[in-house]
Amino acid sequence: MNVFQSLVSSWQFWAVLSALAAALTAVFAKLGVKGVPPDVATFVRTIVILVFVSSLLFVSGQFSIVRSLSRRSVGFLVLSGLATGASWICYFRALDLGKAGQVASIDKMSVVLVAIIAFLFLNERLSMLATLGVLLISAGAILVAVAD
Structure with missing residues (x-):
């Protein structure tokens, strides 16, 4: 290939x-x-x-x-x-x-919501590193949204 x-x-x-x-x-x-x-x-x-x-x-x-x-x-x-x-x-x-x-x-908080919904309904698990990434995405999205 x-x-x-x-x-x-x-x-x-x-x-x-x-x-x-x-x-x-x-x-x-x-x-x-x-x-x-x-x-x-x-x-x-x-x-x-x-x-x-x-x-x-x-x-x-x-x-x-x-x-x-x-x-x-x-x-x-x-x-x-x-x-x-x-x-x-x-x-x-x-x-x-x-x-x-x-x-x-x-x-883009949909990324966070997908992780939560996939965990609850699809039994998908995140590694600790991936969980940290989801938390950082949350923080970043909130910071961008509230910044002026």
Whole structure:
């Protein structure tokens, strides 16, 4: 396996790209939500994502997989979609009212909440070092949010 294949098959590579995309999302959304009702901004963003992901599925030939999903998978994906929609609506409202850096820092408290929920419901355990990281993320997010 060459370096490129190794890179694109690692979760770390995709997580870093996700973080970069999320950072751009906050900045672009803050610019885009100015003078636009947050629900309208969420609608436009959702349409763009629908077109983008539909195109990706079409090009990669993955549309046929949708029909073979189990009811359980569909159910949890629907719940995930509802949670995502709620998150986006709240996020755009917060961006409309607050500074992008502060809003994004509180939004990233989701990392802490995921760790707690995964511990409670998925029986995922964190090492002492990972627990320290979660505590530092909490402290950092709070400091960025309250700083002016």
